[in-house]
Amino acid sequence: MPIISRRGKDAYTSPIRHLGPYADAAKAKGKHVYHLNIGNPDINTPTLALEAVRNAAEKIVPYSPSKGFTSYRKKLVGYYKKFGADLSYEDIIITNGASEGILFSMFSCLDAGDEVIIPEPFYAIYNAFCYVSGVKIVTITSSIENGYALPSAKEFEACITPRTKAIFICNPNNPTGCVYTKEELAALGEIVKKNDLFFFVDEVYREFSYEDKFYSVLNFKDLEDHVVVIDSVSKRFSACGARVGALVSKNPNILENVNKYAEFRLSPPHFGQVLAEATLDVDESYINEVKLEYVKRRDYIYSRLAKMDDVICKKPNGAFYILAKIPIDDSVKFCKWLLTDFEYKKSTVMLAPASGFYATPGKGKQEVRLAYVLGVETIEKAMDCLEVALKEYPGRTPTEKVVTNGVLKH
C-alpha cells in the first residue's frame, strides 16, 4: 500500500469535530441533542436573497470570473462604505467563504516558517490554515477574568521576533464575543506599522455588535498597506452554505498574489454569488431584527449561566458565542460525557470544549463555548440540561476563584 503524506497524517483536526460521531450515536438512541456547539444559525436567510436564486433565469451555469461577479464586487463597495471604508471594487476579491480568504491571506503574505501573533482563545480552524501554509502561531492568552479583553499593545510587542510577519485578530470575536474598540485597534495598528507587519482581521461577525458601534480596520487610512479584512455572508445572512466570502485589501501586491490563488481554483460558486449579491438589497430591518433576536438569546443564556453554581462568565457584546468557565475537570471529557452518558428529559446539549480554541496546552480545560444560535425556548431546555449535567457530572471540579475588577460573578 502506498504511504500517505506525513503532512496529511499530522494535519490539524478539530477537537470539536471529534464529538460528531458521539452526537450521531446519541441521536440514534433517540436522545434529542441541542446543538449549541457550532455557529450554524437557525435564523431564516432573507427571503429576497433566496428568491434571487429561485428566480435565476440562466440556462447555463458558467465559471464566474476568478475574482467573483464584477457586479457583486461593485455593489459591495457601497456596503463597506456604510462602515466608513473607502474602497474600489478592485480592492475586493470574492472567496469560497471566509475559510478561503484566510488561506489566501496566509499564502499570499506569509512564507512557511513565518510567525503570526494571534490572541487566544481563537477560532480553532485558524490552526488548520496556519498548518497548511506552514505558518507558526504565536499566542497571547486573554482570560475570562477580564472578559477576554484584547491583550495590551505591549504584550503583542513582546512577542515580535525577526520571523513575525502578521497580527491576526477576529473582531467581533469568535469564540469570546468581545468587540474591540477603535482605540484598541489603533494601538495594534501602531505596532503593525512600526514593525511593518500585515494586519489580518476576520470581520465575519461585523454586523453583530450589540452595545457598541463596530469599528472596521478598513477605516485606518495609515494602515492601508497592512490591512487584510476577511469577510463572509455566512453569519450575517444565515447563509453558511452559500460559501461566499470576501478578501479586502488596498495593497496591490497582496491583491496580485491573492488573484493568482483565486485563478488556480477558477471561480467562486455561481448560485452563492447570486444569493450574496441579492443580500445587498435586503432591507436594514432584517439585520436589525436579527440583532434583537440575538440580544434576547444572549441575555437569556447569560442569565441562566450566571445563576449556575460555580460558573464564571461575562456577558459578551458581539458575535453569537459565550464562553463560560464551568466546574469540570476537562472540557473535552465533559462535552463527550454529555453525549454518551447523560440525558435529562430524553435530551442533552452539545457544547464546544474551549481547549480547542487555545494554542497553549492545558488552557481552556474548564471552559466551554456556547453558540446561541437557537431560539430562547430551545436554549431554555438546553440550559436545563446543562444545569442538571453539572450536578451529575462525576468529574466536577471547582472553578478557580480569581480576584477581579467586578465584571465576574465571584
Added chain:
Amino acid sequence: MPIISRRGKDAYTSPIRHLGPYADAAKAKGKHVYHLNIGNPDINTPTLALEAVRNAAEKIVPYSPSKGFTSYRKKLVGYYKKFGADLSYEDIIITNGASEGILFSMFSCLDAGDEVIIPEPFYAIYNAFCYVSGVKIVTITSSIENGYALPSAKEFEACITPRTKAIFICNPNNPTGCVYTKEELAALGEIVKKNDLFFFVDEVYREFSYEDKFYSVLNFKDLEDHVVVIDSVSKRFSACGARVGALVSKNPNILENVNKYAEFRLSPPHFGQVLAEATLDVDESYINEVKLEYVKRRDYIYSRLAKMDDVICKKPNGAFYILAKIPIDDSVKFCKWLLTDFEYKKSTVMLAPASGFYATPGKGKQEVRLAYVLGVETIEKAMDCLEVALKEYPGRTPTEKVVTNGVLKH
C-alpha cells in the same frame, strides 16, 4: 510596506490567463472575439437540474456536511456503477470542483519535495496545485506526431526515482483529446503497483469519449489502494459555476486525510450540490445529445484545420479540445497578436497557446489548443478568422515535417 510572501510572488500564473486583458481590450474596440480558448461550454445545463435549484424550498442555507450531502454521495454510487465501479458512498467526498479534489489529493498523499509523473502536454493548472503543495512534476513528452498517445510503461518507469510517489493522468485528456484504453491503463497500473505509487486520474471528461468506450481506473480491483479519481459535474452537465466535484478512493488512509482538509473549509457549496444531485435524475438522452453535438463540432473543426496549409493535427476522440501544430514562430506571441493586431470581418479568435501545457521549456511553441465549446456556425466563423490569420501573421514559420505512420496529413 510589509513584504509579501516569496511563494505568492513566485506562484504559477497561467500563460492563458495573461491573454485576458488583450481580449477585453479587443472587445472594447468593438471587435468580436470567438472564445475557443477555454472549456466553458455553451451547452445548456439540464433544465431538470436548474429547476431543482429554482424549486429549493429551504428557508436557511446551512453548512452541508464537510464530505458533502450524504444523499448526493449515496446517489453517486449508482452513477459510478454504470461505469463498472463498485463503491460505497463513504468512498466519495464532494469537493469544490475538480480543482479542490486535485489539491486535496496532493496534500493528502504527497509531501513537499515528492515527485509526480505527468505526461505532457497536460492541463496547465496542474502546475499550480503542484506548486502550492511543493510537489515536483516530472514529465514525459507525448507528441502530436503519434496523436499524443500515452507514453509507454517503459518511459514512465525510466522516470522513477526514490522520491516518486504518484503518476497523474487525465482521461479523456485535456488538452489532447486522447482517450486511453484499458490496456494502456493496466500497463500503468502495473508500474503503480510495483513501485507502490498513487495513481491520480482526472476523469472529468469521462462522459466525452466518442469512438471508444471510456474505461475508468475505478474498475481495477487490484489498484484499489492506489487509485484516486478526480471528478466534477462542470463539464458533463455544463455547470462549471456550480463548483461541485468529487474525489473517489477505496483507500481508507487517503479518505481520512482528505476528510481533514475537507473539514478545514467546512463545506462544499449548498446550491451547487442541489444542482449536482438533481443531475443524477437527468435522462440519458441529455448526455447522448450533448455527445452528438460535440462530435459534430469536432468533425467540423478538424475538417477545417486539416484543410489549412501546413497545419498538423489528428482527430481527437474525447473531451472537447483539439491541439493543432500551426506554422507560427511562437504560440503565445501568435495568440496575443490575434487579439491585438488582427481582425477579419470585425472579428478574431482567441486560442490557448500550448506552451502553457508543457513543463519542458520551449515545447508547444507551434501548438495551440482549440476548445470546440461553441456551435458549428460559430466555429465556422472562427476558423475563417484563423485561416486568414495564418496567412497574414508576420511570424509565419513552417511546421516541422515528420515521418509518421500515416495518422498525419503530411
